[in-house]
Amino acid sequence: MKIMVVGGGGREHAIVKKIKENKAVTEIFALPGNGGIAMDATCVNIGAKDIDGIVKFAVENKIDYAIVAPDDPLVLGAVDALEEKGIPCFGPRANAAIIEGSKVFSKNLMKKYNIPTAEYEVFTDMDAALKYLESAPIPTVIKADGLALGKGVIIAQTREEAKDAVRSMMQDKVFGKSGDQIVIEEFLTGPEVSVLAFTDGKSIVPMVSSMDHKRAGDNDTGLNTGGMGTIAPNPYYTDPIAWVCTEQIFIPTVQAMNKEGRTFKGCLYFGLMLTEKGPKVIEYNCRFGDPETQVVLPLLETDLLTVMQAVTEERLGDIEVKFSDGSACCVIMASGGYPSSYQKGFEISIPENIADSVYVAGAEIKDGKMVTSGGRVLGVTATANSLEDAITEAYKKVEKISFEGAFYRHDIGARALAAKKEI
Numbered sequence: 001m002k003i004m005v006v007g008g009g010g011r012e013h014a015i016v017k018k019i020k021e022n023k024a025v026t027e028i029f030a031l032p033g034n035g036g037i038a039m040d041a042t043c044v045n046i047g048a049k050d051i052d053g054i055v056k057f058a059v060e061n062k063i064d065y066a067i068v069a070p071d072d073p074l075v076l077g078a079v080d081a082l083e084e085k086g087i088p089c090f091g092p093r094a095n096a097a098i099i100e101g102s103k104v105f106s107k108n109l110m111k112k113y114n115i116p117t118a119e120y121e122v123f124t125d126m127d128a129a130l131k132y133l134e135s136a137p138i139p140t141v142i143k144a145d146g147l148a149l150g151k152g153v154i155i156a157q158t159r160e161e162a163k164d165a166v167r168s169m170m171q172d173k174v175f176g177k178s179g180d181q182i183v184i185e186e187f188l189t190g191p192e193v194s195v196l197a198f199t200d201g202k203s204i205v206p207m208v209s210s211m212d213h214k215r216a217g218d219n220d221t222g223l224n225t226g227g228m229g230t231i232a233p234n235p236y237y238t239d240p241i242a243w244v245c246t247e248q249i250f251i252p253t254v255q256a257m258n259k260e261g262r263t264f265k266g267c268l269y270f271g272l273m274l275t276e277k278g279p280k281v282i283e284y285n286c287r288f289g290d291p292e293t294q295v296v297l298p299l300l301e302t303d304l305l306t307v308m309q310a311v312t313e314e315r316l317g318d319i320e321v322k323f324s325d326g327s328a329c330c331v332i333m334a335s336g337g338y339p340s341s342y343q344k345g346f347e348i349s350i351p352e353n354i355a356d357s358v359y360v361a362g363a364e365i366k367d368g369k370m371v372t373s374g375g376r377v378l379g380v381t382a383t384a385n386s387l388e389d390a391i392t393e394a395y396k397k398v399e400k401i402s403f404e405g406a407f408y409r410h411d412i413g414a415r416a417l418a419a420k421k422e423i
Contacts, residue, residue: 001022001024001025001026001064001065001305002026002027002028002029002061002062002063002064002065003019003025003027003028003029003063003064003065003066003067003305004028004029004030004031004054004057004058004061004063004065004066004067005019005028005029005030005031005033005041005066005067005069006031006048006054006066006067006068006069006070006073006078007030007031007048007068007069007070007073008030008031008032008033008034008037008043008048009034009070009290009361009362009376010290010291010293010294010332010359010360010361010376010378010379011069011070011288011289011290011291011293011294011359012030012033012037012069012070013034013036013037013040013359013360013361014293014294014297014298014359015067015069015288015293015297015304016028016030016037016040016041017040017297017356017359018297018298018300018304019067019304019305020040021303021304022303022304022305022306024305025305027042028040028041028042029041029042029043029044029057029061029063030042030043030044031043031044031046031047031048031053031054031057032044032045032046032047032048034360034361034362034363034364034373035360035363035364035365035370035371035373036358036359036360036361036363036370036378037360038365039355044057048070048072048073049072049073049076051073051076051077051078051081052081054073054078054081054082055078055081055082055085058082058085058087059085059087063087064088065087065088065089065090065305065308065309065312066079066082066087066088066089066090067089067090067091067308068082068089068090068091068287069091069287069288070287071097071100071101071147071285071286071287072147074091074092074094074097074100074101074266074286074287075094075097075098075100075101075147075286076094077093077094078091079091079092079093079094079097079266080093080094088309088312088313089312090266090267090308090309090311090312091265091266091267091286091287092264092265092266092286093265095261095262096257096262096263096264096265096266096286097286098262098286099257099262099264099268099284099286100147100269100283100284100285100286100287101146101147101286102145102146102181103143103144103145103146103152103183103283104122104145104181104183106283106284107120107122107183107185108122109253109256109257109260110281112256113252113253113255113256113259114252115248115249115252115253115256115281116248116249116277116278116279116280116281117280117281117282118141118185118186118187118188118273118280118282119185119186120183120184120185120186121183121184121185122181122182122183123166123170123181123182123183123184124180124181126166126167126170126171129166129170129182129184130163130166130167132184133159133162133163133166133184134159136159136162136184137186137187138156138157138158138159138162138187139155139156139157139158139187140155140156140162140184140185140186140187141153141154141155141156141183141184141185141186141187142154142156142162142165142166142169142182142183142184143182143183143184143185144169144175144178144179144182145178145179145180145181145182145183146175146176146177146178146179146180147178148175148178148179150226151175151224152169152175152178152179153283155187162184166182166184169182170182188273188275188280188282189273189275190273190274190275190276191234191236191273191274191419192211192212192271192272192273192274192282193209193210193211193234193236193237193272193273193274193279194209194210194211194212194230194234194269194270194271194272194289194292195207195209195210195237195245195250195269195270195272196210196267196268196269196270196288196289196292196293196296197250197267197268197269197270198266198267198307198308198311198316198321199254199264199265199266199267199268199311199316200265200310200311200312200313200314200315200316200317201254201257201258201263201264201265201314202314202316202317203316203317204246204250204251204254204268204316205307205316205321206242206245206246206250207296207300207323208232208233208295208296208299208323208328209232209233209234209237209242210230210231210232210233210234210289210292210295210296211230211231211232211234211235211236211415211416212227212229212230212289212291212292213227213228213229213230213409213412213415214227214228215228216228216334216338216339216409217409218409218410218411219411220415223339223340224339225334225338225339225375225376226290226291226339226375226376227290227291227292227332227376228331228332228334228408228409228412229291229329229330229331229332229379229408229409229412229413230291230292230294230295230329230330230412231295231327231328231329231330231387231390231391231412231413231416232292232295232296232299232327232328233327234416235387235416235419235420235423236274236419236423237274238423241274241279244278244279245270245272245279248278248279249270249272249279249281250270253268253270253281253284254268264286265311265312265314266286266287266311267286267287267288268284268285268286269284269285269286269287269288269289269292270284271283271284271285290361291330291332291359291376291379294330294359294379294381295328295329295330295381296328298328298357298381298383299323299324299326299327299328299383300321300322300323300324301322301323301324302319302320302321302322306319307319307321324383325385326383326384326385326386326390327383327384327385327386327387327389327390328381328382328383328384328390329381329382329387329390329391329393329394329412329413330359330379330380330381330394330412331379331380331394331395331398331408331409331412332361332376332377332378332379332408332409333377333378333379333380333398333401333403333406333407333408334375334376334377334406334407334408335362335372335374335375335377335405335406335407336404336405336406336407337405338375338376338407339375342375342405343405344371344372344373344374345366345371345372345373346371346372346403346404346405347369347370347371347403347404348363348370348371348372348377348378348401348402348403349401349402349403350370350378350400350401351400351401354380354397354400354401357380357381357382357397358378358379358380358381358397358401359378359379359380359381360377360378361374361376361377361378361379362374362375362376362377362378363377363378371403372403377403377406378401380394380397380398380401381394382394382396382397387413387416387417387420388417390413391412391413391417394412395410
């Protein structure tokens with residue numbers, strides 16, 4: 001089988017490595033891929049948002065199955081365009097990907113179908129939003145409606161911060177058209193949990209829960225990033241909470257999308273907050289999370305391609321999807337200065353004996369060498385029977401990898417270990 005994976009980050013590298021385990025796979029193409037993915041697949045210089053280019057390549061190369069991983073091409077209709085040419089895909093069509101593509105849509109969906117989430121108001125007029133903020137509870141959360149590279153959410157601690165956020169989105173257009181509409185919502189507190197789930201629109205199979213670490217520095221200090229590491233499973237996500245989430249959030253979301261004529265097939269990501277009043281949805285994503293994928297897929301025991309094909313063919317309920325009882329830890333190694341300005345082009349040294357557990361995100365091949373080309377450069381994952389051992393092993397591997405200016409957090413998983421003692 002010839003497989004095409006659309007995307008070029010650490011998440012896509014994790015998908016490629018897992019797909020490679022299937023003996024029926026003869027060739028994997030990554031569009032555009034990156035310098036690390038090039039070790040496991042044939043990279044093709046076609047951007048993830050170039051829908052016409054992606055479809056043309058797939059047709060000309062007789063691709064048997066396509067996996068569209070990032071949010072942008074899903075929202076832009078990559079799956080629709082590929083399926084029209086008879087190419088089976090993993091990923092939602094555009095009318096379902098709107099669950100991430102529009103925060104206004106997703107909040108209104110939750111309100112309509114009584115899916116627990118934060119209280120909110122929607123604004124298309126800046127003056128009305130600013131007036132609302134005069135008396136809104138503080139802290140508050142300001143969200144740009146559309147996609148904004150994961151940066152369209154601002155938690156405002158003061159009324160002035162909230163107003164600045166509104167102006168930057170609606171007046172200064174820092175996120176372009178994504179800020180034409182905004183959501184102002186209640187600030188929730190409690191442990192955060194990420195749960196990715198396979199769904200074919202009929203059945204839903206939640207994957208192992210995970211805990212992300214967004215801040216750049218140790219002890220959750222510094223700027224927000226795309227994620228500095230993850231662990232799985234998340235100790236806060238107990239069996240009783242999982243049951244509540246399944247009954248009140250996961251199944252109702254799939255059913256709601258069906259009722260709206262927007263059947264969701266692919267990976268549905270639930271960003272959850274475990275509040276004193278129960279679990280609530282902070283956000284939906286229409287795809288695998290990054291870097292959550294780098295801890296969830298290594299724990300998947302069932303063949304990934306088999307699961308994906310079952311989703312495409314709407315027979316997910318007919319197969320068993322198994323995950324290991326163990327734990328996983330992923331530590332992100334980033335370029336010095338990330339998430340602000342950073343330099344690129346430094347050679348990356350990865351020992352061959354640990355390459356299988358390294359997921360490259362920001363690298364390219366130059367003069368035959370792999371060099372840094374992004375902020376988050378790579379993720380290093382270890383699995384073990386216990387979370388403690390997974391964390392220890394991940395950091396042992398990190399110490400063997402080097403590139404100039406590399407930095408990483410030293411406390412990935414510490415919060416989870418502390419939580420395990422509390423619970």
